[in-house]
Amino acid sequence: xxxxxxxxxxxxxxxxxxxxxxxxxxxxxxxxxxxxxxxxxxxxxxxxxxxxxxxxxxxxxxxxxxxxxxxxxxxxxxxxxxxxxxxxxxxxxxxxxxxxxxxxxxxxxxxxxxxxxxxxxxxxxxxxxxxxxxxxxxxxxxxxxxxxxxxxxxxxxxxxxxxxxxxxxxxxxxxxxxxxxxxxxxxxxxxxxxxxxxxxxxxxxxxxxxxxxxxxxxxxxxxxxxxxxxxxxx
Ligand code: 6PG
Numbered sequence: 001x002x003x004x005x006x007x008x009x010x011x012x013x014x015x016x017x018x019x020x021x022x023x024x025x026x027x028x029x030x031x032x033x034x035x036x037x038x039x040x041x042x043x044x045x046x047x048x049x050x051x052x053x054x055x056x057x058x059x060x061x062x063x064x065x066x067x068x069x070x071x072x073x074x075x076x077x078x079x080x081x082x083x084x085x086x087x088x089x090x091x092x093x094x095x096x097x098x099x100x101x102x103x104x105x106x107x108x109x110x111x112x113x114x115x116x117x118x119x120x121x122x123x124x125x126x127x128x129x130x131x132x133x134x135x136x137x138x139x140x141x142x143x144x145x146x147x148x149x150x151x152x153x154x155x156x157x158x159x160x161x162x163x164x165x166x167x168x169x170x171x172x173x174x175x176x177x178x179x180x181x182x183x184x185x186x187x188x189x190x191x192x193x194x195x196x197x198x199x200x201x202x203x204x205x206x207x208x209x210x211x212x213x214x215x216x217x218x219x220x221x222x223x224x225x226x227x228x229x230x231x232x233x234x
Contacts, residue, residue: 004216004217004218004219004220004221005219005220005221006204006206006220006221006223007220007221007222007223008204008222008223008224008225009222009223009224009225010224010225010226010227011224011225011226011227012226012227012228013226013227013228013229014045014048014192014226014228014229014230015048015052016226017048017190017192017224017225017226017229018048018049018051018052018190019052020224021049021052021133021188021190021222021224022049022052022053022056024131024186024188024222025038025049025053025131025133025188026053026056026058028130028131028185028186029058029059029060029063030058032130034059034060034061034062034063035062035063035064035126036060036063036064036130036131037063037064037066037122037126037127037128037129037130037131038063038064038065038066038129038130038131038132038133039065039066039067039068039129039131039132039133039176039181039184040065040066040067040068040081040085040089040133041067041068041069041081041133041134041135041143042067042068042069042070042071042080042081042084042085042135043081043135044135044192044230045135045136045190045191045192045229045230046085046133046135046190047084047088048229049133049190050084050085050088050089050092051088053089053093054088054089054092054093060093060095060099061093061095061096061099062099063095063099064099064100064101064122064126065085065090065095065099065100065101066101066118066119066122066129066176067081067082067085067101067102067103068081068132068133068134068142068143068175068176068181069081069143069144069145069173069174069175069176070082070102070103070111070144070173070174070175071144071170071172071173072103072105072106072107072108072111072161072170072172072173072174073106073170074106079170082100082102082103086100086102101115101118101119101122103115103174106172108161108172108173108174109161111161111174112157112159112160112161112174113159115159115174116157116158116159119158119159119180120158128183128184129180129181129183129184129185130184130185130186131184131185131186131187131188132176132181132184132186132187132188132217133188133190134181134187134188134189134190134212134215135189135190135191136189136190136191136196136199136200136203136212137199137212138195138196138198138199139165139199139210140199140202140203140207140209140210140211140212140213141210141211141212142181142189142211142212142215143175143176143181144162144164144173144174144175145162145175145176145177145178145181145211146162146164146165146168146211147165147210147211149162149175149211150162151175151176151177151178152177152178152211152214153178154177154178154179155179156179157177157179158176158177158179158180158183159174159175159176159177159180160174160175160177161173161174162174162175178211178214181215181217182214182215182216182217183217183218184217184218185217185218185219186217186219186220186221186222187215187217187220187221187222188221188222188224189203189212189215189221189222189223189224190224190225190226191203191224191225191226191230192225192226192228192229192230193226193227193228193229193230194227194230195230196225196230197225199212200223200225203215203223204223204225
């Protein structure tokens with residue numbers, strides 16, 4: 001088995017960071033002969049990555065895409081993480097629906113247990129998670145795993161219904177648990193801009209006081225930081 005590595009890399013622009021992350025995903029796609037199982041985040045940070053991937057030449061048609069977390073908003077809401085990925089990536093690559101795995105519905109417990117079943121079905125058919133991409137909150141959250149969340153210590157479930165802390169909207173969410181994220185072959189954490197610098201340093205140092213400091217997959221964990229971007233990354 002390949003040695004696990006923590007790799008930290010800094011970039012001058014969000015586009016350069018996205019290019020590096022896109023190359024990692026594409027390499028993993030080839031290693032899995034097109035049948036990659038990947039989880040993608042919401043938020044602003046992955047937008048340049050989606051652009052880089054959608055401009056590439058790789059054949060993603062047999063890959064499977066999950067979301068690391070979802071905001072439980074009505075269908076068509078601009079706040080939906082899947083909606084953003086569909087708009088900026090899946091539709092551009094013209095991916096078949098069989099490979100797309102959105103969280104369905106907005107009733108928290110029901111949506112979480114349906115996603116748990118969806119992931120179990122996918123694991124039976126295609127194996128577990130190969131690669132997880134994550135954004136990073138200023139407070140050190142990843143996916144919708146915030147400080148003090150039960151999703152940190154959950155041992156059995158891969159998916160939980162959670163509430164974001166006061167002030168973070170939309171509050172009602174479904175998230176992969178830390179257990180699910182850390183089951184992945186490769187993890188890529190991406191952060192951009194000065195407001196993320198402190199949380200990024202804690203994450204890369206493995207500071208277990210924040211969720212992002214607790215990453216440890218089956219293989220490499222990449223901590224990627226871009227000096228610029230963040231708020232203006234588009
Ligand atoms: C979400 C996320 C979340 C996000 C971070 C960073 O749905 O909001 O998946 O974990 O990645 O909050 O958000 P930005 O990329 O917008 O800074």
